[in-house]
Every structure is written in structure tokens, then in C-alpha cells.
Amino acid sequence: MLIILAFIILFHVAAAILLFVATIHNAWWLVAPPGRELIYTDLWYTCNSTCAPVMNSHTVEAAYLQAIQATMILATILCCVSFFVFILQLFRLQQGERFIFTAIIQLLASLCVMIAASIYTAQKDSFHKQVGLKEGSYGSSYVLAWISFPMTLISGLMYLVLRKRK
Numbered sequence: 001m002l003i004i005l006a007f008i009i010l011f012h013v014a015a016a017i018l019l020f021v022a023t024i025h026n027a028w029w030l031v032a033p034p035g036r037e038l039i040y041t042d043l044w045y046t047c048n049s050t051c052a053p054v055m056n057s058h059t060v061e062a063a064y065l066q067a068i069q070a071t072m073i074l075a076t077i078l079c080c081v082s083f084f085v086f087i088l089q090l091f092r093l094q095q096g097e098r099f100i101f102t103a104i105i106q107l108l109a110s111l112c113v114m115i116a117a118s119i120y121t122a123q124k125d126s127f128h129k130q131v132g133l134k135e136g137s138y139g140s141s142y143v144l145a146w147i148s149f150p151m152t153l154i155s156g157l158m159y160l161v162l163r164k165r166k
Contacts, residue, residue: 005090008162012083012106012155018148019076019113026051027139028120043069054069064123068116072145075112079152082106086159100161106156113149117142 026042033039037048043052043065082105089099120142125134 004139007084008155008158012079012086013155013159015151015155016076016079016083018144018151019072019079019109022144022148023072023076025141026052027141028089028145029124029136029142031136031138039136041136042141043072047051057165062126064126064136070088070111073114073158074080075109075116075148075152078105082109082159084125096163099162103156103159106152110149110152110156113145117145117149120145132147 023043026045026047028038029041029044030037031041039048041047083100085104085105086099090100093099125139
């Protein structure tokens with residue numbers, strides 16, 4: 001049982017780390033113009049040697065960007081909260097009870113990641129209105145966001161199945 005518990009904790013921590021990196025790192029969109037340095041774009045900034053805020057990120061027309069920012073931050077917070085709730089329930093639950101509350105919070109985190117990555121996928125052309133940014137490709141943070149979606153989903157489902165044993 002301790003091996004299963006250690007695996008679940010490591011799986012949850014790995015999902016949280018992926019969420020942190022996907023939210024913070026500036027590689028959601030990459031552009032490699034010929035003869036110039038690589039341009040990274042994330043949810044907040046566009047960077048090469050210097051960083052500038054994403055164009056019109058504070059306007060009503062870019063509400064989708066604000067939705068992505070909010071849901072990625074919310075997913076990260078929910079993932080961390082569910083880990084702490086799991087640790088609390090580990091010591092508080094009676095034998096034989098399930099970690100339902102932890103599972104619900106983790107599944108909500110998974111839903112938030114899916115919403116954020118889906119909106120980014122659907123609105124990628126709206127982000128990159130500048131001429132030089134349209135010819136890019138998805139970056140590592142975008143891929144990590146999609147990888148963290150099934151990890152948080154599987155983690156939430158594991159908490160639904162998990163019972164507290166001695």
C-alpha cells in the first residue's frame with residue numbers, strides 16, 4: 001500500500017510541476033525567423049532578447065487570452081490545493097473511506113487545463129496578428145499543458161478509486 005501511495009503522490013507532484021512550468025514558462029508559441037533570433041510567446045509576453053506584453057492583451061477583444069491566463073492559474077492552484085487536501089485526508093479519514101473531495105478538486109484542475117489549452121488552440125490565429133508571429137509553431141509550454149491534462153485527469157480518477165487502508 002505504501003508503494004501505491006508513493007506512486008500517487010509522485011504522480012500528483014509531477015502533474016503540479018508540469019502545470020507550473022506550462023503556466024510560467026514563455027514557450028507557448030515559437031517563431032524562428034530566418035537570420036534572426038528565436039521569438040518566444042507565452043500568455044503574457046513576447047520575448048526575444050527583450051520582452052514586451054502581448055499586443056492588446058488587456059482589451060475586450062482579447063478576452064480569450066484572459067480566460068486562458070485565468071484557467072491556467074486556477075488549474076495550478078487547484079492542483080496544489082488538492083494535494084494539500086489529500087495529505088489532510090490521509091490523516092483525517094476513517095479507514096475504508098474514499099478521497100472524494102480530493103478527486104473533485106483534481107478533476108476541476110484537469111477541466112481548467114483542458115479549457116485553457118482548447119481556447120489557445122482555437123484562438124491561435126487571434127494571438128499572433130503581427131506579421132512575423134503567424135508563421136510559428138506550438139512551443140514546449142503548450143505541449144506540457146496538454147500533457148498535464150491527462151495526468152491531472154488520471155490523478156483525479158485514482159483518488160476516486162483510492163480507499164484509505166491501514
